[in-house]
Amino acid sequence: MRIIAGKYKGRTIVPPPNLPVRPTTDFARTGLFNLLSTRVDFETCSCLDLFAGTGAISYELASRGCPSILAVDRHAGCTNFIASMATKLEGSNIRTVKSDSSKFLLGCNLQFDLIFADPPFDITYRADLVHLVFSKNILKPEGYLILEHPSKEKTDTIPCFDFSRTYGNVGFSFFRKFGSTE
DSSP states (O other), rough: OOOOOSSTOBBBBOOTTTOOOOOOOOHHHHHHHHHHHHHOOOOOOEEEEEEEETTTHHHHHHTTTTTTEEEEEEHHHHHHHHHHHHHHSSSSEEEEESSSSSHHHHHOOOOEEEEOOOOOOSSSSHHHHHHHHHHHEEEEEEEEEEEEEEETOTTTTTTTTTEEEOOOEEEEEOSSSSSSOO
């Protein structure tokens, strides 16, 4: 796994083999960040990375200058690895929280410009996660919630759906409070 663009471009990330993760592919991350680059000012963006896993999304955000990134994962190995990588990527502003993502959202009193959620592909409560983000007002008014899911899964019936894109077997659905800007 490598960081695709920004000040850490080309840095290779080698997570421990025992982490229970399914990292977002370089191909899918490239597509995602190409979409985001026209919609988000990374240098002023506060970001929440739920189900952070290896931290690949957090590192891409940090590499593009994001000043505030909070990576949440329930597995201590994941949060420990992300914290160690954040130290290696000096000035990355990545903080970690070891917590179940749903429980974190229930207790969250912060707001973010960008929320990325990459739950395990076999979970059945993706719509509940989206509902929780919006009901708890965790996303700032002009922000985006991005949900990663299997590309064949349809998410357009979930409230606040804006648009989706697929990259191979991976789908990204974007949700907003005020509809599409496309």
